[in-house]
Amino acid sequence: MCRIHGHFDADASPHELRAAGALQRHGGPDDSRVAFGARWGLGSQRLAITDPTGGRQPYSSAHEQVRAVFNGEVYNHAALRTRLEGRGHRFADRCDGAVLPALYEEYGVAFAEQLDGMFAVALIDLRAEPTLVLATDDAGMKPLYYTWDGKRLHFASELPALLALARVRPELWEPGLDSYLATKTPFGEETLFAGVRVLPPGSTAVCSRSRGLRLIRRTAPATADRADRAHDAGGEGEPAGERVRAALTREVDRLRNADAPVCAVTSGGLDSSLVTALMAREQPDTVHSFNIAYKGEWPHDERHFAREVAERAGTVHHQVELDIDAFPELLPSVAWHLGQPNADPITLSTYGLFEAVHQAGFKVALTGDAADEVFAGYSRVHAAVSAPDAWIPTYLDALSAIPREARERLYSREYRAFVADRGSASDAIAERLREDAVNRSRLDVLTDFETEVRLPAYHLRRVDHLSMAHAVEVRLPFCQRSVSGLARALPAGQRLRGGQGKAALYDAARGLLPRSVLERPKQPFTLPITAMLADGSPLAAYATEVLSPARLRAGGLLDPNAVHRLLAAQRARPADCLALAVWALLMFELWREEFAVGRRRTAAQARELMEVSS
Numbered sequence: 001m002c003r004i005h006g007h008f009d010a011d012a013s014p015h016e017l018r019a020a021g022a023l024q025r026h027g028g029p030d031d032s033r034v035a036f037g038a039r040w041g042l043g044s045q046r047l048a049i050t051d052p053t054g055g056r057q058p059y060s061s062a063h064e065q066v067r068a069v070f071n072g073e074v075y076n077h078a079a080l081r082t083r084l085e086g087r088g089h090r091f092a093d094r095c096d097g098a099v100l101p102a103l104y105e106e107y108g109v110a111f112a113e114q115l116d117g118m119f120a121v122a123l124i125d126l127r128a129e130p131t132l133v134l135a136t137d138d139a140g141m142k143p144l145y146y147t148w149d150g151k152r153l154h155f156a157s158e159l160p161a162l163l164a165l166a167r168v169r170p171e172l173w174e175p176g177l178d179s180y181l182a183t184k185t186p187f188g189e190e191t192l193f194a195g196v197r198v199l200p201p202g203s204t205a206v207c208s209r210s211r212g213l214r215l216i217r218r219t220a221p222a223t224a225d226r227a228d229r230a231h232d233a234g235g236e237g238e239p240a241g242e243r244v245r246a247a248l249t250r251e252v253d254r255l256r257n258a259d260a261p262v263c264a265v266t267s268g269g270l271d272s273s274l275v276t277a278l279m280a281r282e283q284p285d286t287v288h289s290f291n292i293a294y295k296g297e298w299p300h301d302e303r304h305f306a307r308e309v310a311e312r313a314g315t316v317h318h319q320v321e322l323d324i325d326a327f328p329e330l331l332p333s334v335a336w337h338l339g340q341p342n343a344d345p346i347t348l349s350t351y352g353l354f355e356a357v358h359q360a361g362f363k364v365a366l367t368g369d370a371a372d373e374v375f376a377g378y379s380r381v382h383a384a385v386s387a388p389d390a391w392i393p394t395y396l397d398a399l400s401a402i403p404r405e406a407r408e409r410l411y412s413r414e415y416r417a418f419v420a421d422r423g424s425a426s427d428a429i430a431e432r433l434r435e436d437a438v439n440r441s442r443l444d445v446l447t448d449f450e451t452e453v454r455l456p457a458y459h460l461r462r463v464d465h466l467s468m469a470h471a472v473e474v475r476l477p478f479c480q481r482s483v484s485g486l487a488r489a490l491p492a493g494q495r496l497r498g499g500q501g502k503a504a505l506y507d508a509a510r511g512l513l514p515r516s517v518l519e520r521p522k523q524p525f526t527l528p529i530t531a532m533l534a535d536g537s538p539l540a541a542y543a544t545e546v547l548s549p550a551r552l553r554a555g556g557l558l559d560p561n562a563v564h565r566l567l568a569a570q571r572a573r574p575a576d577c578l579a580l581a582v583w584a585l586l587m588f589e590l591w592r593e594e595f596a597v598g599r600r601r602t603a604a605q606a607r608e609l610m611e612v613s614s
Contacts, residue, residue, distance in 0.1 A: 404424060
């Protein structure tokens with residue numbers, strides 16, 4: 001696991017390459033290197049997980065005409081190495097990324113189709129016309145941000161490093177605030193920074209001077225063999241729960257192998273608890289599990305569920321506690337590491353949890369992330385599937401940080417007019433869902449949307465940035481093709497049963513987890529934000545300060561009076577919907593100030609400014 005960055009056909013100096021790398025060194029503290037030539041550069045900050053004494057990046061081919069930097073893990077690297085050695089290639093070490101130059105020489109831009117793992121790869125080919133190749137994994141577990149102005153390309157694993165390397169003056173992507181509040185973080189290829197994009201999951205980008213930038217969407221194996229898996233999952237042979245348990249067991253066994261200390265994150269819910277139990281089934285006293293909670297007594301405290309799981313599995317359990325009085329000090333760091341706002345209060349919990357994991361000496365953590373997406377675990381999906389009609393508006397409101405009608409009342413007059421003229425982010429999602437649902441079931445349409453669009457943007461980037469902020473690599477068994485492919489091929493009745501999602505996953509967990517965990521009502525793993533924003537709390541005072549009228553007027557996007565009424569309503573009548581709205585606006589304003597994000601002036605505004613100046 002590493003951080004990577006670089007450029008193609010730009011004029012960045014070696015110093016600028018190293019300076020950008022320093023901004024993401026927290027994610028790769030074990031080694032930092034750059035390679036550069038005529039108008040190209042590659043950089044890497046390494047977190048040593050596989051073959052710690054080897055793995056010096058950039059990796060090079062035998063003739064040094066193909067070089068690669070790499071963030072992630074290639075789980076099938078041993079098999080690839082054996083195949084490539086049979087074709088005459090030789091390797092200096094057994095690090096997983098070492099196979100990348102040879103793999104590219106054999107398969108060209110299709111090399112990423114051979115990789116099983118989580119990855120963001122950047123590769124320079126100097127054998128003919130210099131060409132830069134970027135590639136991301138099918139699920140989007142490892143993000144890669146880039147800028148392209150038609151001539152020059154810059155890329156990085158994290159946004160602060162990219163902004164520095166590309167010398168970008170941070171400007172707001174104007175639809176971004178509405179997009180953020182509609183979906184809790186921007187979906188798709190856009191970021192909240194104008195001109196900065198993120199490479200889509202399962203994509204390969206090829207850039208050369210003669211042909212410019214081309215984006216290739218690969219056909220994922222998980223999609224290509226769906227018919228075969230549907231037959232396997234459908235009804236013959238073992239029950240679905242047993243097949244799910246077998247697939248998940250294999251992936252947990254593979255992913256727990258590392259040349260560095262590995263632990264489990266246990267929220268106390270079904271997904272992470274099952275991963276923990278499978279890790280501990282043979283040598284429980286060697287497995288360490290971590291749970292996050294908060295000092296004092298708060299609603300929805302899950303620590304006792306996590307403790308029961310740990311006791312049953314026999315793990316060495318670590319109870320992490322955050323002090324809410326310290327939240328105002330932590331939040332600017334969280335906003336900076338995220339790079340753009342994410343409206344889920346879990347961001348603060350995630351940041352604090354992985355800081356504790358790092359301090360305990362662990363470099364790798366297995367989690368239960370993505371199970372809700374691939375096994376249809378969310379209540380908003382259940383409600384949309386069972387709704388007699390008009391399911392899309394209700395689903396979109398459940399997806400949002402602030403429902404559409406309420407958020408538009410919070411906008412400034414100018415920004416409200418802009419959204420009305422352009423259309424809300426919700427409109428584009430609604431159109432996609434309507435079109436996809438013409439000939440397909442709602443469950444399949446929503447599962448595809450949750451896994452292909454929401455999961456990488458909202459969930460996986462957050463996990464990546466906040467774990468790597470503390471040099472911890474998160475591995476995700478539920479994102480592995482054998483598990484996610486099987487889940488998405490299950491008949492509807494094995495995903496939704498009696499109004500409950502994850503039916504096959506519950507079946508897989510029986511006998512491994514305490515009844516209290518299997519029978520408990522589902523709740524999100526997040527901060528009890530309504531209670532923590534109670535009048536008089538440090539967090540409430542901090543939110544009021546950040547969302548002050550003067551600061552909001554400086555941003556020009558939000559109506560200070562409307563936001564004041566929102567804060568007053570939360571103080572007088574605390575409610576989850578109000579608290580989440582306050583939190584979402586707080587994180588947006590923190591982000592805007594942290595990066596000094598300006599707004600592009602329209603031509604009319606520019607003329608008006610010139611007239612005033614003259």
